[in-house]
Amino acid sequence: xxxxxxxxxxxxxxxxxxxxxxxxxxxxxxxxxxxxxxxxxxxxxxxxxxxxxxxxxxxxxxxxxxxxxxxxxxxxxxxxxxxxxxxxxxxxxxxxxxxxxxxxxxxxxxxxxxxxxxxxxxxxxxxxxxxxxxxxxxxxxxxxxxxxxxxxxxxxxxxxxxxxxxxxxxxxxxxxxxxxxxxxxxxxxxxxxxxxxxxxxxxxxxxxxxxxxxxxxxxxxxxxxxxxxxxxxxxxxxxxxxxxxxxxxxxxxxxxxxxxxxxxxxxxxxxxxxxxxxxxxxxxxxxxxxxxxxxxxxxxxxxxxxxxxxxxxxxxxxxxxxxxxxxxxxxxxxxxxxxxxxxxxxxxxxxxxxxxxxxxxxxxxxxxxxxxxxxxxxxxxxxxxxxxxxxxxxxxxxxxxxxxxxxxxxxxxxxxxxxxxxxxxxxxxxxxx
Amino acid sequence: xxxxxxxxxxxxxxxxxxxxxxxxxxxxxxxxxxxxxxxxxxxxxxxxxxxxxxxxxxxxxxxxxxxxxxxxxxxxxxxxxxxxxxxxxxxxxxxxxxxxxxxxxxxxxxxxxxxxxxxxxxxxxxxxxxxxxxxxxxxxxxxxxxxxxxxxxxxxxxxxxxxxxxxxxxxxxxxxxxxxxxxxxxxxxxxxxxxxxxxxxxxxxxxxxxxxxxxxxxxxxxxxxxxxxxxxxxxxxxxxxxxxxxxxxxxxxxxxxxxxxxxxxxxxxxxxxxxxxxxxxxxxxxxxxxxxxxxxxxxxxxxxxxxxxxxxxxxxxxxxxxxxxxxxxxxxxxxxxxxxxxxxxxxxxxxxxxxxxxxxxxxxxxxxxxxxxxxxxxxxxxxxxxxxxxxxxxxxxxxxxxxxxxxxxxxxxxxxxxxxxxxxxxxxxxxxx
Numbered sequence: 001x002x003x004x005x006x007x008x009x010x011x012x013x014x015x016x017x018x019x020x021x022x023x024x025x026x027x028x029x030x031x032x033x034x035x036x037x038x039x040x041x042x043x044x045x046x047x048x049x050x051x052x053x054x055x056x057x058x059x060x061x062x063x064x065x066x067x068x069x070x071x072x073x074x075x076x077x078x079x080x081x082x083x084x085x086x087x088x089x090x091x092x093x094x095x096x097x098x099x100x101x102x103x104x105x106x107x108x109x110x111x112x113x114x115x116x117x118x119x120x121x122x123x124x125x126x127x128x129x130x131x132x133x134x135x136x137x138x139x140x141x142x143x144x145x146x147x148x149x150x151x152x153x154x155x156x157x158x159x160x161x162x163x164x165x166x167x168x169x170x171x172x173x174x175x176x177x178x179x180x181x182x183x184x185x186x187x188x189x190x191x192x193x194x195x196x197x198x199x200x201x202x203x204x205x206x207x208x209x210x211x212x213x214x215x216x217x218x219x220x221x222x223x224x225x226x227x228x229x230x231x232x233x234x235x236x237x238x239x240x241x242x243x244x245x246x247x248x249x250x251x252x253x254x255x256x257x258x259x260x261x262x263x264x265x266x267x268x269x270x271x272x273x274x275x276x277x278x279x280x281x282x283x284x285x286x287x288x289x290x291x292x293x294x295x296x297x298x299x300x301x302x303x304x305x306x307x308x309x310x311x312x313x314x315x316x317x318x319x320x321x322x323x324x325x326x327x328x329x330x331x332x333x334x335x336x337x338x339x340x341x342x343x344x345x346x347x348x349x350x351x352x353x354x355x356x357x358x359x360x361x362x363x364x365x366x367x368x369x370x371x372x373x374x375x376x377x378x379x380x381x382x383x384x385x386x387x388x389x390x391x392x393x394x395x396x397x398x399x400x401x402x403x404x405x406x407x408x409x410x411x412x413x414x415x416x417x418x419x420x421x422x423x424x425x426x427x428x429x430x431x432x433x
Numbered sequence: 434x435x436x437x438x439x440x441x442x443x444x445x446x447x448x449x450x451x452x453x454x455x456x457x458x459x460x461x462x463x464x465x466x467x468x469x470x471x472x473x474x475x476x477x478x479x480x481x482x483x484x485x486x487x488x489x490x491x492x493x494x495x496x497x498x499x500x501x502x503x504x505x506x507x508x509x510x511x512x513x514x515x516x517x518x519x520x521x522x523x524x525x526x527x528x529x530x531x532x533x534x535x536x537x538x539x540x541x542x543x544x545x546x547x548x549x550x551x552x553x554x555x556x557x558x559x560x561x562x563x564x565x566x567x568x569x570x571x572x573x574x575x576x577x578x579x580x581x582x583x584x585x586x587x588x589x590x591x592x593x594x595x596x597x598x599x600x601x602x603x604x605x606x607x608x609x610x611x612x613x614x615x616x617x618x619x620x621x622x623x624x625x626x627x628x629x630x631x632x633x634x635x636x637x638x639x640x641x642x643x644x645x646x647x648x649x650x651x652x653x654x655x656x657x658x659x660x661x662x663x664x665x666x667x668x669x670x671x672x673x674x675x676x677x678x679x680x681x682x683x684x685x686x687x688x689x690x691x692x693x694x695x696x697x698x699x700x701x702x703x704x705x706x707x708x709x710x711x712x713x714x715x716x717x718x719x720x721x722x723x724x725x726x727x728x729x730x731x732x733x734x735x736x737x738x739x740x741x742x743x744x745x746x747x748x749x750x751x752x753x754x755x756x757x758x759x760x761x762x763x764x765x766x767x768x769x770x771x772x773x774x775x776x777x778x779x780x781x782x783x784x785x786x787x788x789x790x791x792x793x794x795x796x797x798x799x800x801x802x803x804x805x806x807x808x809x810x811x812x813x814x815x816x817x818x819x820x821x822x823x824x825x826x827x828x829x830x831x832x833x834x835x836x837x838x839x840x841x842x843x844x845x846x847x848x849x850x851x852x853x854x855x856x857x858x859x860x861x862x863x864x865x866x
Contacts, residue, residue, distance in 0.1 A: 133672055133674060134672070163686055165688065165689070168688065170687075170688070171687055171688060175687075176686070176687065177685040177686070177687070179682050179685070201685070203682050203685045205678060205679075205682050206675075206678060207674075209672065209673070209674055210674055210675070210678055210679060210682070211682075213669060213672070213674050213679050214679050214682040214683045217665060217679055217680070217683045218683050218686055218689065218690050220661070220665070221658075221661070221683075221689075221690055221691070222689055222690075224657065224658075224661050224724075225654075225657075225658070227724065228653070228654070228657050228724045231722070231723060231724055232650060232653070234720065235711065235715050235718070235720055235722065236646060238715075238718040238720055239566055239567070239642065239646070239714075239718065240642070241566060241640075241642055241643055241646050242639075242643070245638060245639060245643055246638075246643060246646050246647050246650055247650070249612050249636050249638050249643070249644075249647045250647045250650045250651050250654075252610040252612070252634070252636045253596055253609070253610070253651055254603075254604055254608075254609065254610070255598065255601065255603070255604060256598070256651065256654075256655055257651050257654055257655075258654070258691045278668065281672075282668050282671075285668070285671040285672065287667065287668055287671055289664070289668065290664060290727055290731075291657075291660065291661045291664055291724075291727060294723055294724060294727060298723070
């Protein structure tokens with residue numbers, strides 16, 4: 001077993017990354033840069049081919065970064081039997097929710113099934129996917145035990161949550177401190193050795209369960225704070241106050257306050273999903289996660305609130321939403337990215353369609369409405385000119401990309417429903433939502 | 434009316450401060466330091482006498498600071514007719530809740546009644562007490578109108594919330610940015626002129642209502658984040674996880690997370706009270722403040738949770754809480770201060786008494802249990818020695834003052850119930866609560 005540490009130390013340890021997406025690819029970049037050979041696994045043949053050809057499947061990662069790691073030894077494959085070549089295996093697959101808001105661990109389980117026959121003594125296995133406290137011990141361990149391996153004796157089992165923040169200009173994989181929990185103390189030490197080669201700061205915790213809980217707490221904190229400010233928005237608006245002015249003023253307090261801003265809902269792969277992993281697990285202990293459920297309820301209702309305000313604003317001009325021509329501005333889930341996962345803009349667009357509006361959208365980062373599992377729109381981004389903006393009955397600002405010409409929009413739109421506080425509201429032509 | 438600005442500019446404007454407590458006294462210090470004469474008003478004759486004699490009624494403010502401002506022209510009085518001498522009047526009285534968790538504005542109203550006959554043209558009146566959005570316009574304005582004065586014409590009406598944080602080593606009155614909202618734009622400008630003489634950064638907002646809401650949002654944010662982490666503590670403990678380890682690890686994330694720690698409840702004059710001012714006002718608009726109410730419920734239940742854990746821990750040793758000798762460590766509402774307002778420690782002590790425990794306490798900042806409106810204990814702080822610590826059936830750490838000798842306590846206590854994460858829990862002798 002000392003062999004593992006030697007191979008880490010001399011940079012000969014091969015690292016397998018299972019799942020080549022928003023987490024796996026940045027990880028492959030960081031590890032390859034530090035001189036360890038990386039073998040990437042993905043079931044999607046097309047993605048594997050793309051990476052092998054040196055091009056990037058993710059917009060915010062440039063092709064030449066992929067081309068460079070290809071030259072430095074990075075390889076992608078769909079052949080999971082090659083897991084046996086690796087000294088360390090890191091699982092970075094999605095952990096979504098099913099329709100009943102229960103954890104869907106099918107990607108993790110399918111990955112474990114694919115690699116189980118190829119696990120061998122001396123390897124390290126690390127799970128990075130966000131999940132409930134207990135997953136590593138309850139779900140991964142049985143696969144390892146059935147393979148005749150014992151973590152801490154002839155195998156290392158680790159949980160180390162990903163903390164990727166796509167589009168963050170200040171921090172990237174290497175500079176974001178990494179939580180590492182081991183199934184045993186030796187497992188944790190092996191995890192620290194592995195991650196310590198390519199990440200500046202390692203934060204060891206006492207168990208895989210603790211590491212799992214840390215990640216959930218981070219995203220629960222965000223979900224609840226966004227839910228709170230969304231509720232405060234409804235109250236402020238009913239009192240005739242501008243929540244954006246209130247938040248901007250409150251954040252001048254130099255201690256004890258952190259600014260969160262309201263919006264049309266929550267999106268991305270983390271905030272709308274992760275907290276409910278704890279909700280589900282807590283039921284086993286007879287407990288309710290009341291803040292999580294309240295935040296989920298309020299955040300999930302925000303798209304309908306935007307519709308309510310659009311109806312009210314159009315009504316003020318004697319128009320119904322049915323038949324109205326409505327332009328949605330910004331459909332990615334956050335500013336200046338092309339990521340559409342769980343975007344609340346899409347929920348708003350679906351509600352607009354249900355209500356009979358004629359919908360168009362503009363998003364400089366999403367030129368064509370992409371295929372999505374749950375949503376279907378046959379639309380392309382329209383060009384913003386004074387004439388097109390003026391041609392819609394209402395313009396709804398959903399994601400405030402830096403690329404929009406707000407002055408031009410403000411001057412030409414007939415009616416603005418603003419979920420981002422970009423336009424001063426007047427209760428006639430410009431409405432907050 | 435330009436006279437007001439001239440008198441501010443040449444530092445001849447006299448400032449009246451109504452209410453000489455945790456907010457009024459630091460304000461008097463800051464204003465006097467900037468060269469403006471200050472006249473302090475309080476109904477409590479004893480406090481007025483104390484200040485006139487150059488001694489401080491507040492522990493964290495030294496006597497010589499009071500003596501110095503007395504020399505520099507500060508004067509205290511109970512004669513509210515002298516309000517007419519002042520160019521500016523600043524109200525800093527408490528705004529508590531009644532038993533039904535409704536706003537109790539009696540101190541503000543009593544102050545207004547006392548000064549109303551003595552208001553005159555050219556004066557500025559500023560309210561600093563935390564209150565619901567609308568108070569300045571709905572409660573203060575009628576007094577001013579009845580006095581024949583019109584804000585913005587011959588009078589200035591301002592709301593500017595206090596942001597005092599007693600014991601904060603990094604910020605004090607002068608360096609904490611100050612929110613200023615005016616009844617009219619001219620009122621706001623007068624408020625900016627006044628506060629700008631003794632506070633570094635002024636943050637103007639569009640109305641008194643906006644300024645009122647800003648302060649509530651700040652404390653709602655804290656209350657909800659503390660409530661959330663208290664709920665997370667209950668869940669983490671049921672799963673065998675240490676919430677303090679989880680929070681410490683989560684806060685290594687360099688963005689998107691702010692650490693809050695659980696405790697035995699919430700205390701002080703702000704967090705348990707202020708949020709419900711919005712709850713009450715929101716009812717007028719048919720709205721519920723669900724996050725505030727959930728946080729209030731969870732935070733208010735924490736003292737009982739501490740008791741539950743004490744019962745469980747004692748039960749593990751075959752003892753009942755009735756008749757047990759219990760030592761409460763730390764009874765001020767936060768670390769390293771003597772402030773007992775709304776301290777959750779006192780609620781824990783009351784529950785202990787109700788359950789039949791024999792209670793003692795130790796708090797280096799509170800040598801004798803002070804007279805309190807709602808609580809009554811005839812106790813003095815006991816001295817902590819290895820023998821005394823070992824003589825109690827259980828020690829409950831409630832407020833983790835820096836002055837405690839944690840090593841000695843950890844070595845000698847028979848049973849520790851730790852609400853602050855100071856001792857590593859073992860589920861036998863040391864319990865988290």
